[in-house]
Amino acid sequence: MRAVVFAGSGKVRVDDVAEPTLVExxxxxxxxxxxxxxxSDLxxxxxxxxxxxxxxxxxxxxxxRVTEVADGTSLTAGDRVVGSFLIACGSCDRxxxxRFNFCLKRRALGTGELTGDLDGxxxxxxxxxxxxxxxxxIDDSLSDERALFVGDILTTGIYGARLTGAGDGDVAVVVGAGPVGLFAALALRRIGTRVIVVDTNARRASWAAAVLGLEVVGGAEHPEEAIVNLTGGAKADVAIDAVGAIPALKAAMRCVREAGRVVVLGVYGAERLDLAMGRAWVSGLDLRFAGMANIQGHWADALDAVSAGEIDxxxxxxxxLSLDDAEQGYELFASQEAIKVVLTP
Ligand SMILES: NC(=O)c1ccc[n+]([C@@H]2O[C@H](COP(=O)([O-])OP(=O)(O)OC[C@H]3O[C@@H](n4cnc5c(N)ncnc54)[C@H](O)[C@@H]3O)[C@@H](O)[C@H]2O)c1
Ligand SMILES: [Zn+2]
Ligand SMILES: [Zn+2]
Structure with missing residues (x-):
């Protein structure tokens, strides 16, 4: 079958590989x-x-669509399904x-040896x-394109929005106008929170304003000045780092008021944060790490939001693009020319 494979440092290739078989x-x-x-693929x-x-x-x-099942599943061949990136065991205490994202046997699809070495x-x-x-x-009333993101970024956005604890009347800053930040922003708007999306890439911020009607601050390394102005000096109640880079996290921390909460939704690896402890302590900084998104815990809500037309x-x-053109898709996404690339095998 055709598949996208990791071709070493920064590269992908579309190749012929063996079809998967039932294992467990x-x-x-x-x-x-x-x-x-x-x-996360990047x-x-x-x-x-x-x-x-x-x-x-x-x-x-x-x-x-399911084509084949092993013993021990209630699904049958022909079922139309959306898959979670997060693979949970379903039977541990968590x-x-x-709390599927803290499953004791947590794995993820297509993300390497540290997460179970499962093919993607x-x-x-x-x-x-x-x-x-x-x-x-999923039922047939939802098109493929409407249902697809329920297994990751839409539900990740909903999960991130939920972690902020924000509600009606609060002000949130979302740092990062990539797909995850945009879905987090739409999820916050859905619950009545005023959202300001910031991105150092002015084009992405303008796209979010023009297409999604979001309030944005584009192109600023230090968005906190604009946030102070837009909020009459109050700053935001909560912020989300939807980037996964220290400058973005620091920007999120500077955009919230005292005792404001910052949710770290972007993925981190070996980075280290140099934190001014006295300032964090006295201002009651509430730093909340998301971990992998709890997809199975929130995908029902995500499907509701889509079915009700609250989020499109x-x-x-x-x-x-066709799966065969995945290399080009990766280039378009990595260069930020694309917001979201879908691939049809
Ligand atoms: N927690 C989870 O389970 C989960 C799930 C999916 C994705 N993610 C992570 O979410 C993050 C975002 O994913 P995405 O698909 O939207 O990625 P993306 O790369 O398309 O978007 C990131 C955006 O951040 C912007 N950016 C970079 N540095 C910035 C800064 N200092 N200030 C403001 N904006 C900045 C970029 O211009 C870009 O628009 C990634 O780290 C991804 O791995 C986490
Ligand atoms: Zn992902
Ligand atoms: Zn488990």
Whole structure:
């Protein structure tokens, strides 16, 4: 079958690889009808998140139909499903408490040895372990493009918004106008929070304003000055780092008022934060690390938001390519020309 494989330092290649087979009880094989490229894929390519072997199939945002199941799943061939990037066991204490992202046997699709060495979903077929937990049936009223992001970035945005604790009448700053930041912003707006999205890339900020009607600050390394002005000096109640880079996290920390909460939703690797402890202490900085998004804990809410028309995920799709053109898709996304690239096998 055709699949996107890691070709070493910063590169991908579309190649012929063996089709996956059932390995564990509870597995399902899914024929992928639509996939996409995530910001986390870029971290894997750059080596920021280590452990991916050259030749591994990558990708973790997908939707399709079940073709084959092992014993121990209630799914059947033909079921239309969206897959979670996060692979949880469904039976440990943490899964039992709905905290799937801290599952004691946590894995992730297509993200290398540190996360279970599972092949990814930018392919014609993918094997999904513990299918009952990690696939969700979707009904035919939702198109592929509307349902696709429920398995990662849309639900990640909803999860990040939820972690801020913000509600109606609060002010939130979202640092990063990539797909994750944009979905976090839409999720916050959905619950009545005023959102200001900031991005050092002025083009991405302008796109968010023009297409999504979001309030933005574009092109500033120090957005806090603009945030002070826009909030009449009050600053934001909460902020989200939807980038995964220290300058962005520091910007988020400077944009919140005293005792404001900063949610770290972007992914980190070996970076270190030099924190002025006295200032953090006296201002009651509330720094909350997200970890992997709790997809299974929030995907019902994400599907509700889409079904009700409260969030239209298709607006973020700027490029529709064939899986065979994935290399070009990665270039478009890495250069930030694309907001979101979807791939059809
Ligand atoms: N927690 C999770 O489970 C989870 C899930 C999915 C993605 N992520 C992470 O979320 C992050 C964002 O993903 P994405 O797909 O939106 O990526 P992306 O690369 O498309 O977007 C990142 C954006 O941040 C902007 N940016 C960079 N430095 C900045 C700065 N200092 N200030 C303001 N903006 C800055 C960039 O211009 C870009 O628009 C990544 O780190 C990704 O790995 C986390
Ligand atoms: Zn992802
Ligand atoms: Zn578990």
């Amino acid at each position: 009880p509870g597995d399902a094989l899914v024929r992928v009808d639509l996939g996409s490229i995530c910001g 971290h894997l390519l750059s080596g920021k998140t280590p452990g991916l072997k050259p030749g591994s199939v990558i990708g973790h945002e997908f939707l399709g 899964c039992a408490n709905g 979903a930018q392919a014609e077929y993918v094997r999904v372990p513990v299918a009952d937990v990690n696939l969700r049936r 995920p298709t607006t973020l799709i700027t490029h529709r």
